[in-house]
Amino acid sequence: MQTALEILKKHWNHNGFRTPQNEIINSVLDGNDTFGLMPTGGGKSICFQIPALMKEGICLVISPLIALMNDQVQDLQKRNIKAIALTGGIRSDEIITLLDNCEFGNYKLLYLSPERLQSDWILERIKNLPINLIAIDEAHCVSQWGHDFRPAYLKIAQLKTYFPNIPFLALTASATKTVLEDVILQLGMKQSVLFQKSFERKNIAYMVFEVEDKLYKINQILNKNPEPCIIYVRNRKSCSDTAFQLQSLGFKSTYYHGGLSMKEKMNNMNLWMNEEVQIMVATNAFGMGIDKSNVKTIIHIQLPESIESYYQEAGRAGRDEQKAFAIILTSPSDIAQAKSQFINVLPDKKIVTQIYIKICNYFQIAYGEGINEQFSFNLNQFCQKYGFPVLKTFNAIQFLDRQGILSLSQEFSEKVTVQFIIDSKEVIRYMSLNPNEEIVLLPLLRTYPGIYESQTAINLSLIAKKSNSEESLILSVLEKLKNLDIIEYHKKNNDATIIFNEIREDEKTINRVSKYLENQNNQKIIQFNSVLKYISESKTCKSKLILNYFGENINSDCGICSYCISKKNKPTNIALVSEKIIIVLKNADFNSREIQIQTKCTQDDVIFALKILLENNTITIKPNNKYSLK
Known part of the structure; x- marks a missing residue:
């Protein structure tokens, strides 16, 4: 043998x-x-x-x-x-x-x-x-x-x-x-x-930066590190938008999310794997089983939902044992945004019961029946009919899927793809000549800025809501634009499929699994709070924070994370930097990048001084992220 x-x-x-x-x-x-x-x-x-x-x-x-x-x-x-x-x-x-x-x-x-x-x-x-x-x-x-x-x-x-x-x-x-x-x-x-095996990755520098302009910071990072990179975002729209923004800055990038066709996924993945593009912008649908050893940088521009998922995604960097970077970019609004995305959309027992009963009614399933029955399902139409919030409904249906009560295929998100194939000036001219169609075109162009560059999946319900019109009107306008060779337009018949794995028993069904729902929600809150601790803790090595989370206690700091670097690079004369900032702010309000340019101080020195001035109530930060003297 x-x-x-x-x-x-x-x-x-x-x-x-x-x-x-x-x-x-x-x-x-x-x-x-x-x-x-x-x-x-x-x-x-x-x-x-x-x-x-x-x-x-x-x-x-x-x-x-x-x-x-x-x-x-x-x-x-x-x-x-x-x-x-x-x-x-x-x-x-x-x-x-x-x-x-x-x-x-x-x-x-x-x-x-x-x-x-x-x-x-x-x-x-x-x-x-x-x-x-x-x-x-x-x-x-x-x-x-x-x-x-x-x-x-x-x-x-x-x-x-x-x-x-x-x-x-x-x-x-x-x-x-x-x-x-x-x-x-x-x-x-x-x-x-x-x-x-220890969770320690000695070659990965874990970084957390609070920034106002994330795209500017990404530009700095990628110019310094031109090797393969993954940028993780939380939704599909951010994927294409971020990729197009990076392309406009001269970076070769592509994107990957669950709404792409298999052909598009494979094509975009191969572009990145073969290093025809430097950057893959992706949701967490990308990465499992991807074995690329020389990924230099992982950047999260929105908060991850747990340390576990962050550690897995960050761990896709530096598999060649060379120094690599795992970076989270945060801004003041991120925490509230993440709470609304992760915590506020958690379904409780009451709404899961309501949604389950309404799904059964929607498909006319009688009590005690329904096992193995299969139906086409449109999430947006279902939510509109019963007035349910989309994200919370999706999470409730996912919970029912995980419990084996029903099975959900998740192909419902993008039924229609559109790309404008004429110049933007010509589109504006067309709208001025056809004002009745402007109410559809304006929200479409504002919602999907990448719609000129590639086939873009659109949410009909969202555009209908923004334009205060019916989906049927939007479809008729799109058909007309297609016939006039203004757009490429594809309507896909890919609603979700729901299969009922059990007979309908309403509250009895949900009562049986409600303990799992409560545990799941509590666990998600605990995990999210751990992420908040990770990004906000300013007096502990970032690598040490991750290791402590997984039950490993080490005495020494890593020496390469954002905390360890900040210890080495504290400004030598904080009072002088603060004085320069105060002089600049006497003339007008500025954001941190503008302050950095005017004071000619380093970014780290300016950020450090701004924190001290905020703590001492010398300055305040406004909703537009500009600093002002009190």
């Missing part, structure tokens, strides 16, 4: 393992239930793929990430390793064929989502497979204290009944001590062996 190292060299062309890959592999081969807590980029998949090849039979891999499963299967197939993924959208007869292949075709790895285990007939087929290892990826999802809890993961424990002598391997990149202990308990792992 080949050794683990020989297999690594043969299939992956690596000459050695990273710590603690080899230790985990040996533990699994010895038949131990094993937990691997390894930071992003630590090579978790190797820990189950190599044992799968060393033992007779097939490794069952349970993962919630469909894109990552597909990527790994494709990668394994390129390496001549037989692997299969049972992802969504596969018909039952195809699943039967794939499982037959697993049973009789000498396949080595079978990937599936935890929800697949809820199908009794699939579970029965899995019982008959020659399973040699059960790997649980993203294992933090097992714990209700984890940042992405999925109740379907709780079903995994029953596999212990059917495969009592087969080891479990739980893997995750981010778990606190509480989550780790809960995962082991919920999976029924006995005398499990824990391998925990």
Whole structure:
């Protein structure tokens, strides 16, 4: 039998393992239930793929990430390793064929989502497979204290009944001590062996900067660091807008979010992977399974929702062990904005119950019926009909999806794409000649500034609201503009799909899962407060703050984060800088960049002096981010 190292060299062309890959592999081969807590980029998949090849039979891999499963299967197939993924959208007869292949075709790895285990007939087929290892990826999802809890993961424990002598391997990149202990308990792992690599990334400089003009700061950062970069934003519109703004500054950039077609995603990803563009602007839909070693800079221009997700995203920098930067840019309005995005939209039991009942009514599902029924669903139309807020409704439906009460495909967001193919001056001329259509065109142009550069997905409901008109009118105007060769316009029939997994029982259904909702909401608030502490704490090393969050206590500062740098670079004469600022502000109000230019002081000196002057009530900051003498 080949050794683990020989297999690594043969299939992956690596000459050695990273710590603690080899230790985990040996533990699994010895038949131990094993937990691997390894930071992003630590090579978790190797820990189950190599044992799968060393033992007779097939490794069952349970993962919630469909894109990552597909990527790994494709990668394994390129390496001549037989692997299969049972992802969504596969018909039952195809699943039967794939499982037959697993049973009789000498396949080595079978990937599936935890929800697949809820199908009794699939579970029965899995019982008959020659399973040699059960790997649980993203294992933090097992714990209700984890940042992405999925109740379907709780079903995994029953596999212990059917495969009592087969080891479990739980893997995750981010778990606190509480989550780790809960995962082991919920999976029924006995005398499990824990391998925990430190969360410390010595080559990553964690930076937090409070700035008024984020684009100006990004410009400075990217000019100094021209290597590959990812800029994370919180929504799809920010993706395209930020990418276009950077292009206007001369940076080669593209973007990636869940609303793009698969062709667009692959094209944009390849542009970045092949370094035809420097910058990928993305939502958190981008990054899982992306293995690019030379990413120099990760920039968050909006606050992340948890330290766990931030650590994973920041960890995509510096995998080549060279110095890299993980930067959060904040401004005074960010906290209120993030609260409205993360906390204020959390659905409580009352609204989840209302939304569930209204969805059932919407599709005319009678009480006690509905199981396995499938419907096309438009979120915006549903919210308009019943007066529900869109984000809170989406979160409520996501919660119902995670509980397995219903299944939601999330393709509803962009049905219509538009691009203007004539010059902006000609568009203005057209509006002056057609004032009846101006009420539609103006909000369209103001809402989507990138609409001249590329096909832009638009929200019909939003434009209808802004123009105080019906969606049908907007569509008719777009059709006319298309016929006049003013725009390229595509209407896609890609509403969401909802499948009811249970019979309708209204309050009884929600009461059964309400404890999870309460725990989820409390956990999200705790996690968000941890982010606020991370960005606002000005007297502690940023690396130390992250390590403390994950239960690691170290005595020494990292020496390279924004706090450590600020200690080294404090102004030598703060009184002189403050005096210059006061003189400048006697003439007019200015923002920090204008003050920096007029005083000819460094940015760090100006920011430091402004903080002192604010603390001493010598100056005040106005809503327009300009400073004024009191």
